[in-house]
Amino acid sequence: MRVLEPLIELRRGLWTTLRSMFEKQVTTQYPEHKRPVKARFRGLHVLKRYDNGLEKCIGCALCAAACPADAIFVEASENSAEVRYSPGDRYASTYEINLLRCIYCGFCEDACPTEAIVLGDQYELTFTNRRAAIYTKDMFIEPVPAAGKPTPQKTGPGMFTRSVPEMKDPSD
Ligand code: SF4
Numbered sequence: 001m002r003v004l005e006p007l008i009e010l011r012r013g014l015w016t017t018l019r020s021m022f023e024k025q026v027t028t029q030y031p032e033h034k035r036p037v038k039a040r041f042r043g044l045h046v047l048k049r050y051d052n053g054l055e056k057c058i059g060c061a062l063c064a065a066a067c068p069a070d071a072i073f074v075e076a077s078e079n080s081a082e083v084r085y086s087p088g089d090r091y092a093s094t095y096e097i098n099l100l101r102c103i104y105c106g107f108c109e110d111a112c113p114t115e116a117i118v119l120g121d122q123y124e125l126t127f128t129n130r131r132a133a134i135y136t137k138d139m140f141i142e143p144v145p146a147a148g149k150p151t152p153q154k155t156g157p158g159m160f161t162r163s164v165p166e167m168k169d170p171s172d
């Protein structure tokens, strides 16, 4: 009887292989096919814009203060009516995130008074050296909306003097 044992095990193994050939595939052929991320997934940051193209970030650096990993560096500069990047007095002329430090906790998102910084669904982040892991503003700012204009904009005196402009729906 012991002589037949290997043959029985072999048949069992072949049967398992044969059966799995007709089962629904569970392997995703990444990167050709990508599975959608969950609604609360936290990936690469996105700096948001208003519909008119102005940047939501006002350079206050509250996100940098809230970051437990010291991953964010913000430097602010003055807006003017002639050269305006965001509503209010100031905008982020430098905004950098060190993705080797970031732990994707979302504290920066929570701290932002204008809902300018959000964690998006981009997870394909690779770098070959430490310098390349520092993402600059142009690498994660949202594209200009179809109805908007790129920054800097010429807006005229007295317009957009509030850091958070009047909005029909502030949750937009
Ligand atoms: S997600 Fe967390 S660790 Fe990453 S930059 Fe924001 S606050 Fe810092």
Ligand code: SF4
Binding pocket: 056, 057, 058, 059, 060, 061, 062, 063, 064, 074, 092, 111, 112, 113, 114, 115, 116, 117
């Ligand atoms: S992203 Fe928000 S918290 Fe950070 S500097 Fe800009 S406005 Fe301030």
